[in-house]
Amino acid sequence: AQTVTQSQPEMSVQEAETVTLSCTYDTSESNYYLFWYKQPPSRQMILVIRQEAYKQQNATENRFSVNFQKAAKSFSLKISDSQLGDTAMYFCAFVEETSGSRLTFGEGTQLTVNP
Amino acid sequence: GAVVSQHPSRVICKSGTSVKIECRSLDFQATTMFWYRQFPKKSLMLMATSNEGSKATYEQGVEKDKFLINHASLTLSTLTVTSAHPEDSSFYICSARMGGRTNEKLFFGSGTQLSVL
Numbered sequence: 102a103q104t105v106t107q108s109q110p111e112m113s114v115q116e117a118e119t120v121t122l123s124c125t126y127d128t129s130e131s132n133y134y135l136f137w138y139k140q141p142p143s144r145q146m147i148l149v150i151r152q153e154a155y156k157q158q159n160a161t162e163n164r165f166s167v168n169f170q171k172a173a174k175s176f177s178l179k180i181s182d183s184q185l186g187d188t189a190m191y192f193c194a195f196v197e198e199t200s201g202s203r204l205t206f207g208e209g210t211q212l213t214v215n216p
Numbered sequence: 217g218a219v220v221s222q223h224p225s226r227v228i229c230k231s232g233t234s235v236k237i238e239c240r241s242l243d244f245q246a247t248t249m250f251w252y253r254q255f256p257k258k259s260l261m262l263m264a265t266s267n268e269g270s271k272a273t274y275e276q277g278v279e280k281d282k283f284l285i286n287h288a289s290l291t292l293s294t295l296t297v298t299s300a301h302p303e304d305s306s307f308y309i310c311s312a313r314m315g316g317r318t319n320e321k322l323f324f325g326s327g328t329q330l331s332v333l
Contacts, residue, residue: 143326144307144309144326144327145324145326145327146260146309146311146324147324148321148322151321190257192259192260201248201265202248202250202313202322203250203262203265204250204260204262204311204322205262206259206260207259208258208259209257209258209259211257
């Protein structure tokens with residue numbers, strides 16, 4: 102069974118600085134997709150970034166980028182120029198191509214951006 | 217982007233009553249919707265996969281008679297918590313898949329906080 106591990110339950114960063122959230126996963130499949138979702142206090146799940154496993158290039162979305170290491174099964178999220186609005190719970194998620202979009206979520210990392 | 221509407225956002229009910237939660241895809245057709253449960257400061261736990269026109273697929277340990285799922289149209293799935301008890305109190309979230317392939321994006325509803333007294 103696939104698993105997703107986020108080893109940092111809580112993290113904090115100063116406004117304008119950079120922070121990296123870690124995520125590792127386990128699968129025997131070769132085709133899969135990885136995601137980072139953000140859940141602010143409103144509890145609305147928001148897609149931050151996604152990565153297809155067959156793509157070697159790391160995905161980027163403005164201030165958000167990932168470091169995808171397929172051999173190590175690692176998928177970390179880097180947030181640059183952190184903003185107060187980035188304060189949220191961040192979930193790493195994984196879906197195998199054969200699973201029909203059944204996402205497996207990590208336990209989450211609560212990120213607090215301090216002014 | 218695509219919008220998924222979930223209603224109600226908050227519901228309080230008495231023990232023993234049933235509660236229905238609706239999940240609608242507003243601007244796309246969703247052949248597949250998913251229902252999750254989330255406890256405070258915890259991750260999302262998949263409860264079931266809802267497919268339009270067919271029976272839902274429940275995850276192991278989820279009582280299908282307790283959590284009734286209906287996906288009667290391409291834009292609406294409902295979750296009914298039957299004979300609710302305090303232990304059913306939780307945050308319930310739906311998501312809808314746009315497109316027919318796994319790599320298409322999933323869109324989430326805003327969630328429903330259920331409190332059973």
